[in-house]
Amino acid sequence: MSDQNEPFYLRYYSGHSGRFGHEFLEFDFRTLGDGRSAAVRYANNSNYRNDSLIRKEMCVSSLMIQEIKRIIKESEIVKEDDSKWPQKNKDGRQELEIRIGNEHISFETAKIGSLVDVTESADPEGLRVFYYLVQDLKALVFSLISLHFKPTATPITEDLSAHATCPPEVESISYPAWRNSPLHRVLPGSGQHGTNAISTAGSLEHSSLSHPHDGVGLSNTIEFRAESAPDASLKQMAGSDEDTAAGRLSPDSERSSCSGSEATPITTPSTSSLLSYEFSSVRLLPNHSSSFLRAGSKFIGTQQSDCRTYNVDVEIKHVDMAESYLCGYLRIQGLTEDHPTLTTFFEGEIIGTKHTFQTRHEAWGATEKTDMLHWARFPAWKPLAKQAKRPDFTYRNFAQREHIFMRWKEYFLVPDHRVRTIAGASFEGFYYICFNQVKGTVSGIYFHAKSEKFQQLELKHVENHGCTPAVEFR
Secondary structure (H helix, E strand, O other), X not given: OOOOOOOEEEXXXXXXEEOOEEEEEEEEEEEEOOOOEEEXXXXXXXXXXXXXXXXXXXXXXXXXXXXHHHHHHHHOHHHOOHHHOXXXXXXXXXXXXXXXXXXXXXXXXXXXXXHHHHHOOOOHHHHHHHHXXXXXXXXXXXXXXXXXXXXXXXXXXXXXXXXXXXOHHHHHOOOOOOOOOOOOOOOOOOOOOOOOOOOOOOOHHHOOOOOOOOOOOOOOOOOEEOOOOOOHHHHOOOOOOOOOOOOOOOOOOOOOOOOOOOOXXXXXXXXXXXXXXXXXXXXXXXXXXXXXXXXXXXXXEEEEOOOOEEEEEEEEEEEEHHHOEEEEEEEEEOOOOOOOEEEEEEEEEEOOOOXXXXXXXXXXXXXXXXXXXXXXXXXXXXXXXXXXXXXOOOOXXXXXXXXXXXXXXXXEEOOOOOOOOEOOEOOOOEEEEEEEOOOOEEEEEEEOOOOOOOEEEEEEEOOOOOOOOOOOOO
């Protein structure tokens, strides 16, 4: 699997057709020539507020491809089958295609909103493998983009031929027209490039991942953003039929040479150079409203039952107030003798415009009466009690209030997510949370139908003087 010369191709697509047309995110990796380098292409199209197609292309070394192969191998995705996964629907679909050597496999499933969708699926174990592999690949691609592309234009003056890992002939690579066969699984040994290996549609002229026609190599630090009147060939989308997804490519029928002297013409847009497009000025800043509740924040404290007290610490990994979402790790000590410390991954729902005080997850086992009994144990909730009982009540401006209410649901153990049960411990329940934005304190009550009632969680913020690392992808 680590053979540098073996063919390698990876493609991921996620998109849907809705009120704003066809919106999608797509990227692919393809080794070039003798395998010393690879081309990476990325496309993102959103018509919301008249946003336009974004395309990026770059070249990476064989070390990066080896790392991607390692991620794929350790995920064990090749052992999975998508036959029991949620089918694509009006909310969109995801596609993943991987080719390593003679092994070629494809997956298709619906969009996954959160781990709740994974847990409630017919194949939670297999879908979880897919979910985390996709998250790892997205993080890798976004990191590569942030390293390769800058927010300001830089003149390209260096000789591309000096780059051993990014040959100047890379722009001459020919990509075949899309094939029209339906997406299905291709078994190992099915041939190096079968004509029905992957779902494809349209022609290369409409590909969101097609090459620029001005002969610029993939290593150029260029961000492609359409102007107010972009080239129709770039912006042409499939109509209402979501099955015709723009920007999906399959491996070439023949491997391209990195050092070949002959250039193969490629199908390209016919209007002005893509280099004339504007650079993005959109800032992707961390989305949080509190110096306490933010990515990197840590909290320590205890969880108390009638007879015992356990030390607990929580590390927040991500907060998105716009989506009323957060996630992180929860560690509890002394719960069992065999496992002195247990770490679980949790996701949080922030009560506001997207989530109500009523728990809407049947699998969590909480009724409306359960919700009211647990929320009532927080003094800050009592002024809201009468209104919160209404099913249509919306807790507006929650980010500007002193107290933020949440539900934290543990999903699996870390680092081995395959362990589902541990004798003497349970993480099948969830926490009702009241967070004080002024003091940075967390009060919680654990609920599970088969566990001791009203276990109290009390945490306080670990001082970090307002400093925390942040990453902005460009």
